[in-house]
Amino acid sequence: MSDKHEAADGRHDFDFLHGRWQVRNERLRQRLAGSEDWDIFHATQTCEPVLGGLGNVDAFLSDWRRPGQDEDFQGMTLRLFDLPRRRWNIWWAGSHDGVLEPPVGGGFADGMGVFEGELEHEGRPVRARFVWSGIGANTAHWHQQFSVDGGATWETNWHMWLRRRDEDGRLAHEDAVIELRRYTLKPGRRDELIELFEREFVESQEAVGMHLIGQFRELDDPDRYTWVRGFPSHALRAESLQGFYGGPTWKRHRDAANATMIDSDDVRLLKPARAHTALPAAARERAPLGDGGEDGGTICIGVCELHAPAQDGFLERFEREFAPLLSAAGLELLGVYVSDDTPNRFPRLPVREGESVLVWFARCADAGAPPRLAAQPQWRAAVADALLAELKAAPQLLRLAPTARSELRG
Structure with a gap:
């Protein structure tokens, strides 16, 4: 397969995420309860390619502790590009239970990535959606949504705002x-x-x-x-x-x-x-x-x-x-x-x-x-x-x- 065809089939759509990021998190304290109370905390995230670029793994290290936990919350994500189906599958796990959640799947169009799947929240089935947007050389935005009515309505419950730092450790800027x-x-x-x-x-x-x-x-x-x-x-x-x-x-x-x-x-x-x-x-x-x-x-x-x-x-x-x-x-x-x-x-x-x-x-x-x-x-x-x-x-x-x-x- 030519390099041009590889670039067009979606396998490189997550290449922007490789490297080290500073992350601002805004996480809804109570989900699916009509809450407007958000936790704000910070993290670092490091993402590396695997399988020759057909996937990546990231490590998420935060300064936030979940209620009842004695250590700062950590997470990891595995993303793999399904070559036959030309789509991405994404699995997430957190240090609160160490369980790899069922995947969400999808892809990118017009600079935005949308990935959906069936998960559980506190024993309740939900449809989950991950959305990637705001992608630039030094910026990216991820947010998570849940739906309990089959996708008719969605509640956003987590934002991650990612910023890169330059070689001197300062936030990188482009002011067009x-x-x-x-x-x-x-x-x-x-x-x-x-x-x-x-x-x-x-x-x-x-x-x-x-x-x-x-x-x-x-x-x-x-x-x-x-x-x-x-x-x-x-x-x-x-x-x-x-x-x-x-x-x-x-x-x-x-x-x-x-x-x-x-x-x-x-x-x-x-x-x-x-x-x-x-x-x-x-x-x-x-x-x-x-x-x-x-x-x-x-x-x-x-x-x-x-x-x-x-x-x-x-x-x-x-x-x-x-x-x-x-x-x-x-x-x-x-x-x-x-x-x-x-x-x-x-x-x-x-x-x-x-x-x-x-x-x-x-x-x-x-x-x-x-x-x-x-x-x-x-x-x-x-x-x-x-x-x-x-x-x-x-x-x-x-x-x-x-x-x-x-x-x-x-």
Whole structure:
């Protein structure tokens, strides 16, 4: 059989799972009882191929203990590709009883794997479904569902969100699309939101596939909070947003977060202007929870509102006339982005649509760098010239102080 035919028959569909993963688990405490109470715990999972790639075995080591157990829960999965039937069979066993459960079977279509079979739960027959989705180079999502009515309705009772780490042991990221989010907060409540955000919303978002790039206090408005997060693709953005905003962490803390806000809809979807203009990887891991952190310096985000897409001419003008002026004022250009007009695949969170912008990020020598830039005669001349054509208004220069746990720092 040719390599091309082997790739098409499904035997390599689980190759993405090989290697070592960090896993966030959300497990329903009581199944088939109408419960909305979830355990959240973490695990590592290591998966290796067997039988020349016709199967794999994984080891799942968690930090969670089942009620009545004295040791952390462990699990293992055996997956085998049935060559004659061109389908996968999956067996699971846990350290609570050491019994290999009956298999679920199925395959992949359109990037999603669905596997079903007949199991028991507490002596009660159930139809079980395993679903794999959100699959990227460094992300994957598995969830389990049970049905007691032959598949007419399903209850989801377990999510596993898988993330890879790079060679340095840090979460691996691919930011093909980012969100620039600016919130208007109720007077005097910014620090309250920041404390909640840094405690509850950093690791919980990254665990489901996002990248928390930076969180900031705006220096020129005490009631503005700005933050940036990235995603590998629009499809994975939709999946990870559903995972977070439909999950237990947001449900537990959303009322407290929303109580600090007046408006949270000032959101721009952006993509790198060119392949080489994405923000660089952070120089180091973000500060751990509770670390006051050193002075994060100052970051400047420049927002250029345009009459037409930046690619129609302003991008070249920015690179030719604007970017060379930054260093003289004490700004180091880090990244350049333009509007991403891909339809929003998670309408629950609105974004600004139908607007063209170019957005740049810079590290500042000091907090006075953006005002110095705006006062430069050359900058003012370049702005005046661009206002006759591409620019709708003078570029907005946001002066930002990174929070203690912001990855992007000055």
